[in-house]
Amino acid sequence: MAQRSERAERADALRNREAVLAASDALFAASGSPHSVSMDDIAAAAGVGKGTLFRRFGDRAGLIGAVIAARLEPLHQTVREAQDIPGSTPRQRVLDLLDALLRFKIENRHLMSAAEDAGLSSPYQAEHYGWWYEILRAELDQVPGVHGADFTAHALLAAIRADLVAHLIDDQKMTPEGLRSSLAAYIDNALGSSSDRPGTRKEA
Structure with a gap:
């Protein structure tokens, strides 16, 4: 009897967590401002008490971090699968990886701005930053002519910080397509000329 009750409580907790993540995701996506x-x-x-949020996620920053992690997981899987595509070069994978992350930040800039507002302003402390950094650094290590893959990975990720993306899209009125094109040109310059350079950049 006690075991059934414990299982029911765990199931309720899981449903509450999913409801909170879904509600948070929808509200931030529809909001004009993270505030x-x-x-x-x-x-x-989400149909839960406010106390449930704090017990489950700790604080606003913890909740927002959980929403971001949930939204990033499908993208992580896509990136992992892309690494196994036959014939792709490290240089192309760097371009595709950063383009995918930029598109995520464009689409989720209000959520990412909310993370910064909640005290997650340093991307270097975020678990998801470490994941992107490690996979990018590993690809850069294989691109001919790239020296200092560690620094280059940080520098390229800095070019698509969420606050910069939000500023360019919302304040400077840059189009998403224009921003993606500018990023591709910037990466091409940063990596320099190489025999690994693709003839044409694949469209996403």
Whole structure:
């Protein structure tokens, strides 16, 4: 009897977690500003008490971090699968990897801005930053002519910080396509000329 009750409690906790993540995701996606979404709003949309949010996620920063991690997981899987595509070069994989991350940040810039507002402003402390850094550095190690893959990986990721993406899209009115094109040109310059250079860049 006690075991059944414990399983039921775990199932309820999982349902609550999924409901909170889904509600948070939807509210941040629809918001015009990260400041406009409160913990009260999220609790009401998820159908749970505000105390549940704090018990499950610790604070606003913890909740936002969990939402970002959930949204990034499908992208991580796509990147892993792309590494196994026959005939792809390290240089092309660097371009595709950063383009995929840029598109994620464009589409989720309000959520990423909310993370910065909640005290997650240093990307270097975020678990997902470490994941992107390691996979990018490993690819750069294989690109002919690239020296200092460690620094280059950090520098390229800095070019698509969430606050910069939001500024260029929302304040400077740069189009997503224009930003992606500018990033591709910047990466091409940073990597320099190489026999690994693809003839044409693949469209996403």
